[in-house]
Amino acid sequence: MATELKLDRVSSFYVDKKHHRQIVAVDSLSADFTAPMNVIVGFSGCGKTTLLRCLLGLKEYEGEIYYQQGNLDELSPKERNFSFVPQDYVLYPSYTVFDNIAFPLRLMHAEREEILNRVMEVAKLLEITPCLNRKPKHISGGQQQRTAIARALVKRPEVCLLDEPFSNVDPQLRMQTIRVLKSSFAAFGTMGIYVTHDMKEAMLLADEIFVMEKGKIVCQGTPSQIYDSFVPAVRDLLQSSEI
Amino acid sequence: MAKKMKSRASDYTENDFPLSRKDVFLEAYRERFSLLLRLGLLALVFAIPHLLLSFWRDYAVAATYAKATEQTAETYAKIATETSVVYGLGYLITLPLAAFLFAGILQVLRQLLWNVPVFLGDDWKQGVKENGWRLALSAFAFALLYYELNFIAGTYLEYAIRALVLLLFAPWALWLLSEHYYYELKFGESLKNAVLFYVRTVPFTLLFVFLAIIPFWACDRFLSYLGVKQLVEGVLLLFYLVPWAMAWLLYACHVFDRYINRDYYPEYYRKGMRKIEDSSTENRPR
Numbered sequence: 113m114a115t116e117l118k119l120d121r122v123s124s125f126y127v128d129k130k131h132h133r134q135i136v137a138v139d140s141l142s143a144d145f146t147a148p149m150n151v152i153v154g155f156s157g158c159g160k161t162t163l164l165r166c167l168l169g170l171k172e173y174e175g176e177i178y179y180q181q182g183n184l185d186e187l188s189p190k191e192r193n194f195s196f197v198p199q200d201y202v203l204y205p206s207y208t209v210f211d212n213i214a215f216p217l218r219l220m221h222a223e224r225e226e227i228l229n230r231v232m233e234v235a236k237l238l239e240i241t242p243c244l245n246r247k248p249k250h251i252s253g254g255q256q257q258r259t260a261i262a263r264a265l266v267k268r269p270e271v272c273l274l275d276e277p278f279s280n281v282d283p284q285l286r287m288q289t290i291r292v293l294k295s296s297f298a299a300f301g302t303m304g305i306y307v308t309h310d311m312k313e314a315m316l317l318a319d320e321i322f323v324m325e326k327g328k329i330v331c332q333g334t335p336s337q338i339y340d341s342f343v344p345a346v347r348d349l350l351q352s353s354e355i
Numbered sequence: 356m357a358k359k360m361k362s363r364a365s366d367y368t369e370n371d372f373p374l375s376r377k378d379v380f381l382e383a384y385r386e387r388f389s390l391l392l393r394l395g396l397l398a399l400v401f402a403i404p405h406l407l408l409s410f411w412r413d414y415a416v417a418a419t420y421a422k423a424t425e426q427t428a429e430t431y432a433k434i435a436t437e438t439s440v441v442y443g444l445g446y447l448i449t450l451p452l453a454a455f456l457f458a459g460i461l462q463v464l465r466q467l468l469w470n471v472p473v474f475l476g477d478d479w480k481q482g483v484k485e486n487g488w489r490l491a492l493s494a495f496a497f498a499l500l501y502y503e504l505n506f507i508a509g510t511y512l513e514y515a516i517r518a519l520v521l522l523l524f525a526p527w528a529l530w531l532l533s534e535h536y537y538y539e540l541k542f543g544e545s546l547k548n549a550v551l552f553y554v555r556t557v558p559f560t561l562l563f564v565f566l567a568i569i570p571f572w573a574c575d576r577f578l579s580y581l582g583v584k585q586l587v588e589g590v591l592l593l594f595y596l597v598p599w600a601m602a603w604l605l606y607a608c609h610v611f612d613r614y615i616n617r618d619y620y621p622e623y624y625r626k627g628m629r630k631i632e633d634s635s636t637e638n639r640p641r
Contacts, residue, residue: 210472224477249361
């Protein structure tokens, strides 16, 4: 069964205590995520990361989120079989790359053989097998990022949320890692929801693009549809990414 | 905002693996120091029964000496000998027990030196399961000999036996036990191989045997203050024994590569190190 995540008028707020006001981060947003790789693109402050946090169960929201025809609220963050790749990797510096990737499986009390097989499988897909016994500080930034992705994929999640994972990776490596990312997600049948401010990345990676502005989806479509769109927010993003 | 993690300028690849055994040793120390410390702590914990036994012996002898003015020298010597005999009997239990549990530590070290993922608990258990009884048996034989030496103390026979243990039994046992961490061998085969390996590597093997025994012998011989000897032995177990074992396993790997692995076990050849083309035929087995 294909993965389906449906958002129905989802809103989320932050309270600005200093100025005694409520800031709307996500404003009555409705969207259907069904494609293998969904990319949410928008300028900083448009609510992309807040939306991810709502999906992860880390932020309160109003509205409904349906996951595989059931209400996501009925599942705790642990039960959702989602995984997350944060912007700054959050690798454990005292663990080896192997131990970092194996961490979710150890939390699930998986057997040694299962841990070994799954970590080797995902490391091979992401091309980080040589550095499994090294600590994160002894590998490159691109390999660190792939380690974070491997850790997210090792428990074979149904949905993987990525928050600007390549913002710290240099452009040359970014293309290589994007290719590896797409093939890894396809191999595991994981649906990706990828957040970025870079339209170039979105165009290369996405099967479906959602353009976000001021907490709302203003445009949605395939990369070619987005490219041909005349929505001002889309044109601004394309221009800023020098497309 | 979280501090950005340090990283290498370029990808870490197989070409960056250590080139020599010395590099493997140094890299293990640099990168896995906390694991080595944990293994040292385990070695110390496994040796606690022996350290307590040793402390009891020293205490019993010291207590007897404190009353020496009230007893004749003959009585004192008799009590000291009886204490040593009881200690020897206790040694028959504590040394094999420590060796049995130490077998797991060697398995973990092997995994570390092979550059394969280490599961501390599972690898330790596997090591104990596969080789614990071999180490325990060797340790029992050593402890039994030590016990028997109590009855011929001070004679030329005692010194002859000690020399035999140091120059023959210990080196041969070291090779015999090491083989089983790498290969599945029948007992007869491993006995024969151990002799051959020792004969081909006498200076280095003896060096490793002396490096293992001398620090502990020196503690026993020269440290007389009650408790100080056990404290120093504890420090040696914590910080010295595991690096010694690591160095020995690396040397054993080097010898196995030279005489066996290149032709018969290519998957083990230079395992954990950078693969290089070696066209030299000088060291090929005949």
